[in-house]
Amino acid sequence: MSKILIVDDDQDIRDSVKMVLESKGHEVEAASNVAEAEKIIRKGGLDLILLDIMMDSPDDGIALARKIKKDGVKAPIVMLSGVGQVTGYHYGKCDEVLPCIDFIEKPVTPDELISKVEAVLGKE
Amino acid sequence: MAKKIEGKNGQTIIVPVEKRSALLPMLQKVQEKKGYISDKDMQEIADRLRIHPVEVYSVVTFYSFLNAEKKGKHIIRVSNCMPNELAGSHRIINAFEKALKIKCSETTKDGKVTLEMTGCIGMCDKAPAVMVDDLLVGNVTPKTVSEIVKCFKSGKKLEVKNTSDKIKRDGPIVFSPIGPYEGLKKAVELGRSEVLDVVRGSNLKGRGGAGFPVGVKWNLTATASSDKKFVVCNADEGEPGTFKDKVLLEEYLPLVLEGMVIAGFAVGSDTGFLYLRGEYKCMVPHIEKTLAKFRSAGMLGRNIMGRDGFNFDINIRMGSGAYVCGEETALIESLEGNRGEPRNKPPFPVNTGYTGYPTTVNNVETFASVVHIMAKGADWFKKTGTEKSSGSKLISVSGDCGKPGVYEVPFGTSIAEILKLTGAKNVKAVQVGGAAGSCVPKKDFNKKLGYEDLSTGGSIMIFGAKRKMLDAAENFLRFFKEESCGQCTPCRQGVPVFLEGVKAVKKGECSASYMKDLMSLSETMQVASKCGLGQAASTAFMSIIKNFPNEYKLSNKSKKEMKFNG
Numbered sequence: 001m002s003k004i005l006i007v008d009d010d011q012d013i014r015d016s017v018k019m020v021l022e023s024k025g026h027e028v029e030a031a032s033n034v035a036e037a038e039k040i041i042r043k044g045g046l047d048l049i050l051l052d053i054m055m056d057s058p059d060d061g062i063a064l065a066r067k068i069k070k071d072g073v074k075a076p077i078v079m080l081s082g083v084g085q086v087t088g089y090h091y092g093k094c095d096e097v098l099p100c101i102d103f104i105e106k107p108v109t110p111d112e113l114i115s116k117v118e119a120v121l122g123k124e
Numbered sequence: 125m126a127k128k129i130e131g132k133n134g135q136t137i138i139v140p141v142e143k144r145s146a147l148l149p150m151l152q153k154v155q156e157k158k159g160y161i162s163d164k165d166m167q168e169i170a171d172r173l174r175i176h177p178v179e180v181y182s183v184v185t186f187y188s189f190l191n192a193e194k195k196g197k198h199i200i201r202v203s204n205c206m207p208n209e210l211a212g213s214h215r216i217i218n219a220f221e222k223a224l225k226i227k228c229s230e231t232t233k234d235g236k237v238t239l240e241m242t243g244c245i246g247m248c249d250k251a252p253a254v255m256v257d258d259l260l261v262g263n264v265t266p267k268t269v270s271e272i273v274k275c276f277k278s279g280k281k282l283e284v285k286n287t288s289d290k291i292k293r294d295g296p297i298v299f300s301p302i303g304p305y306e307g308l309k310k311a312v313e314l315g316r317s318e319v320l321d322v323v324r325g326s327n328l329k330g331r332g333g334a335g336f337p338v339g340v341k342w343n344l345t346a347t348a349s350s351d352k353k354f355v356v357c358n359a360d361e362g363e364p365g366t367f368k369d370k371v372l373l374e375e376y377l378p379l380v381l382e383g384m385v386i387a388g389f390a391v392g393s394d395t396g397f398l399y400l401r402g403e404y405k406c407m408v409p410h411i412e413k414t415l416a417k418f419r420s421a422g423m424l425g426r427n428i429m430g431r432d433g434f435n436f437d438i439n440i441r442m443g444s445g446a447y448v449c450g451e452e453t454a455l456i457e458s459l460e461g462n463r464g465e466p467r468n469k470p471p472f473p474v475n476t477g478y479t480g481y482p483t484t485v486n487n488v489e490t491f492a493s494v495v496h497i498m499a500k501g502a503d504w505f506k507k508t509g510t511e512k513s514s515g516s517k518l519i520s521v522s523g524d525c526g527k528p529g530v531y532e533v534p535f536g537t538s539i540a541e542i543l544k545l546t547g548a549k550n551v552k553a554v555q556v557g558g559a560a561g562s563c564v565p566k567k568d569f570n571k572k573l574g575y576e577d578l579s580t581g582g583s584i585m586i587f588g589a590k591r592k593m594l595d596a597a598e599n600f601l602r603f604f605k606e607e608s609c610g611q612c613t614p615c616r617q618g619v620p621v622f623l624e625g626v627k628a629v630k631k632g633e634c635s636a637s638y639m640k641d642l643m644s645l646s647e648t649m650q651v652a653s654k655c656g657l658g659q660a661a662s663t664a665f666m667s668i669i670k671n672f673p674n675e676y677k678l679s680n681k682s683k684k685e686m687k688f689n690g
Contacts, residue, residue, distance in 0.1 A: 001623075057337070058340050058344065059339070059347075061323065062347055063339075063343065066320075070317075089344075089471070090350075090475065091348065092348060092350065094347065096315070096316050096317050097346045097347050098344075100229035
């Protein structure tokens with residue numbers, strides 16, 4: 001069992017991710033914005049952070065990912081964003097500006113979500 | 125950049141590597157050499173770029189500084205934008221017509237001179253102003269007109285002494301003291317991610333007028349997946365009454381270029397473009413000289429400041445007289461060698477910009493502000509301005525005031541304070557944001573500059589007590605009719621309807637129901653137009669109708685029937 005944080009401003013996403021991952025025995029905490037996320041991260045003990053990109057500001061997730069790594073948090077970050085192939089945006093992994101381990105593009109099926117999350121946790 | 129390829133008949137053809145994007149510079153070169161672009165030239169260019177001649181023709185006919193037909197050896201363009209009209213541009217046109225013995229839009233019989241009217245040429249503080257070929261001439265009087273004409277007749281070279289305005293360059297951010305390359309040195313010291321965080325933390329918003337957060341734009345460009353990225357400086361300052369970028373490019377160019385290099389470093393780009401409006405062509409030698417200085421100082425080129433892999437250089441690209449190219453996607457289209465027609469968004473330029481690569485487009489003033497932010501910190505920057513609008517704004521003040529010119533004021537400065545600063549008295553109204561902005565009446569002079577109150581790209585036009593506001597509305601609408609790219613229907617068809625509307629209102633032939641139709645059309649244009657130009661085309665007219673009901677003839681009953689929102 002791993003401890004996972006989902007950060008997303010969309011309640012439906014938070015609820016469904018929580019439900020899917022909890023069904024696999026993981027402990028899931030949810031945050032709807034950067035401030036809430038930072039509070040939870042500060043408590044420590046996280047194994048994975050699922051992070052939305054566009055929240056209050058279109059680059060909240062990017063800035064938060066950098067801050068998390070700058071603060072020395074070890075938990076891997078997976079960006080979970082609706083911005084991707086459909087909208088013409090393609091994010092690139094770059095430790096300097098977007099320190100994440102992987103991307104998940106919304107909409108995502110429960111199976112895809114589980115397999116991506118478990119693959120990352122397995123690697124870690 | 126060019127490469128040699130073998131043509132159909134074995135001949136060697138030189139093809140620019142960038143191909144289509146070389147179209148506009150090629151056309152500009154022909155225009156400069158011959159004074160117009162003939163059918164034969166268009167065919168040759170089309171062959172060289174391997175595109176259809178119709179595409180070349182469509183580009184030539186889009187830009188007002190490119191001519192498909194022969195004009196005079198010299199072209200005199202009299203600016204008829206609002207501040208110039210207030211300063212009596214019609215008198216200057218009359219004087220030229222008399223001296224040259226031609227009407228406006230005609231060419232003298234000897235083929236030497238063509239007389240035209242044009243929009244804003246960035247000389248509103250020195251109105252009335254004219255453009256003689258590439259030269260900008262301010263404070264024109266009938267005496268200046270006869271001197272110019274005499275020069276043409278005698279074949280003597282026209283020498284212009286444009287006295288710069290007497291405003292002391294003093295301000296909290298952009299005009300504050302800073303050492304050479306101070307911002308860039310700090311940026312390299314901090315590293316990419318820290319630069320992005322500092323710019324984001326400063327809450328700097330785009331100074332072109334739209335106010336999009338710069339940190340967000342840079343972050344999205346930096347994180348876009350691509351092996352090639354571009355930085356574009358939008359120096360296509362076309363909004364009537366705006367000339368602050370001209371002052372920055374003339375007097376603070378190193379700051380602007382340094383800001384571009386910092387942007388290149390932050391977003392991971394090695395190529396920058398400075399897109400300069402056609403009206404500012406006379407600045408090219410100055411810009412090239414400064415770029416050369418940057419290169420020899422190691423601030424442009426390869427391994428900038430000795431940092432391995434930090435490569436960046438800047439190319440100058442000229443506009444050719446199209447207001448709409450100030451809109452970022454239209455500007456990108458123009459850079460690519462197309463008609464400057466705005467694109468649909470999304471995708472946004474931060475991911476799909478110039479030639480499909482991630483591109484950050486920022487205003488001249490934005491780049492200048494970035495350098496100070498890097499050198500002095502985000503907190504220092506945020507000390508000036510308001511909570512939602514950090515920093516300062518450069519404003520270009522023109523019209524009925526004692527001291528027109530460029531000022532730097534903190535966000536949160538009221539219109540009344542600006543009027544005091546510029547020596548304006550007995551003011552009826554202030555147009556904030558140029559032709560696309562809104563007209564502020566005396567009762568609202570306590571309103572403040574800021575994205576949360578009065579947003580502006582920098583244009584402040586002052587109208588004295590005797591000015592007729594409907595004349596102003598007509599001037600703005602004429603401008604939009606001329607400058608609409610024609611791509612989307614609400615703007616193309618809507619603006620002429622408003623122009624008819626303002627004429628009807630002036631004649632007292634506008635009924636309340638007609639006015640209601642115009643209000644409804646205004647809403648449609650705001651919602652359905654593709655770009656900011658169309659969305660804002662009716663704003664000035666509607667604000668004048670709303671704020672100056674005593675200036676038009678409608679029965680009191682009709683006026684009461686009309687309800688204005690906001």
